[in-house]
Amino acid sequence: MKNILIYLRLGLRNLLLYPMRTGLTVIGLGIGIAALTFLSAMNDGWLQNMKLNFVLTQMGHVQIHAQGFEQSRRISDYMGDTTLVDEALQSMQSMQGGIQAWSHRIRVSGLASAAGANASVLVSGIEPEREKDVSRLHTFMQQGTWLQPGDKRGVVLGDVLADRLSVGLGDKVVLMAASPDGDIASEVFRVRGLIHSGVMDVDNLLALIPLKMAQHWLHLGAGVTDVVIRTNSFAVVDSVVSNLQQRLSGKPLEILRWQEIDPMAEQWTMFAEIYTWVVLLVVIIVVLAEVLNTMLMSMHDRVREFGLMAALGTTQQQLFAMVVYETLVLVFIGGILGFLLGGAVSLYYGEYGLDLSQYATAFSFMYMSSVVYPELTFNGCARILVAAMLGAVLAGLYPAWKASRLNPAQAMREI
Amino acid sequence: MSDHVLLEAGGLCKYYHSGGSDVAALDQVDFQLEKGAFTVLSGRSGSGKTTLLNMVGLLDTPDMGSLHIAGENVLALSLSERANFRLQRIGFVFQAYNLIRVLSARENIAYVLQLRGMKKTERLAIADHWLFEVGLDGLGNRRPDQLSGGQQQRVAVARALASKPALVLADEPTANLDSVHGESLMSLMRDLNDRCGMTFLIASHDPVAMAAAQQCVYMQDGRIVSVATP
Structure with missing residues (x-):
């Protein structure tokens, strides 16, 4: 002016x-x-x-599920075969497409029992070694050891959950959950470690078991409920999702960004x-x-x-x-x-x-x-x-x- | 309006509401001012001198009457057009509080020139010239509070004249000055009137001002009662 x-x-x-x-x-x-x-x-x-x-605690930047799983949370909505998903991810990772790592999980709600105490649990079947590249769960170990390959009956519990069940390292815990056909399946596990993350959902509810054992226990064959993806940064999430949507177009899958996984976020x-x-x-x-x-x-x-x-x-x-x-x-x-x-x-x-x-x-x-x-x-x-x-x-x-x-x-x- | 007439007012009236009734500050004033005149409006306090000056300076609006300056019907102008008219055509010297206190003497003089859009070097050169003309050479960087009352009025005169307005209005310019400085200021304004040909209209009841005038207009109760040539 x-x-x-x-x-x-x-x-x-x-x-x-x-x-x-x-x-x-x-x-x-x-x-x-x-x-x-x-x-x-x-x-x-x-x-x-x-x-x-x-x-990084456990959700990942992106998750892939069978269509409708996020809404229903029913174990019956599992992915029977992840070959196509793995190939797409492998291809994107080799082309510097923003994929840092991914792993498979089975997620199911259930009940834990030990010596007369019961508690609700969120059972998570994980690939112990691959999981280390995707989440920080292994860094929260407070007591004991992380799940080892070959240890079929090991379980890692959230420390508050362990308190509720009054169990410690080496104690037995029975996990019960519904299999896809609706039968209640139960299995005995032994506590190998306790984690403390500071996050209520993890410390109060989480029971980590080996993926192979979860697949066997719940009669899922090679099936999983989640493919959890860690991207290189938040900035590439949208492009990764878009790329995956193109590659997996027409498959009965849902590809969710981190914001869509938990409404709380x-x-x-x-x-x-x-x-x-x-x-x-x-x-x-x-x-x-x-x-x-x-x-x-x-x-x-x-x-x-x-x-x-x-x-x-x-x-x-x-x-x-x-x-x-x-x-x-x-x-x-x-x-x-x-x-x-x-x-x-x-x-x-x-x-x-x-x-x-x-x-x-x-x-x-x-x-x-x-x-x-x-x-x-x-x-x-x-x-x-x-x-x-x-x-x-x-x-x-x-x-x-x-x-x-x-x-x-x-x-x-x-x- | 003939060519030699700069200002022509007809039937100017201004009323103020006081104590439940209207008081006429100006009552049917007819008035002409010729180009190059040095006229003093005189009269006792409350006679309407300042009110007439405010009307002529477009600082206030009459309730009735007509007013033409340099052939223009100034009462028909909008507020912003009046501001521009003042900027282009009228220079003011007030009784007190004449200067912008945060600007130096030079900047005060250059202010109007800057509003007119003049370049810095040009306007400062003009400001320095007028500082010299009013005898304040070397005091250009002083702020108003570093100048005496007489010096401040001289700066105000310099500011009023620097833009070469058609009409210079001064309201009691000597009121706050002692007789020596008052006489000096009037002598300066008269000298500039002679040399530059600008028209001066001064409201004052100071005998020194009246003595310097070409024409004295006497006012009483809002009316012009006589016009004299000393």
């Missing part, structure tokens, strides 16, 4: 005319924006951490987005509250000056713009201070982590780690900057409108 420099200069100098008032406003703005920058970074860090934990992602909007709304309110009062006081002090400027030929639009520019200058300075402060705190905790382990139980159901690493992202900062500037414009509108509506003759009579 024409004459923008003179108004920016006037704005800056008017702000410097009252260093105490301007300084307090800038400090208030700076602290507010710093806190919100940190909160935004925490949110981004949390979300990233949650996504990663969700995917989708809800938490949505929650994080809503939280971001709340942070941005608070940014606007903080800026409004801080700046509006200062600008109104400044307006009051300068009524005659505005009258003089109008008399000299400054138009209403120019006076309006001048006050808005002044507000923007004020918020920009406060914003820079806030970003420096909030950015420094975020970077520090991004490096060393913020230990919230005393609240670990609260986080356990949503795949959150007890140590949070805030992520200072360009997008996060840009959003706050835009919100702060929007707040500045909103805060400037009323004083600017008042300034532009002044009658020059009346304004110059003001004392």
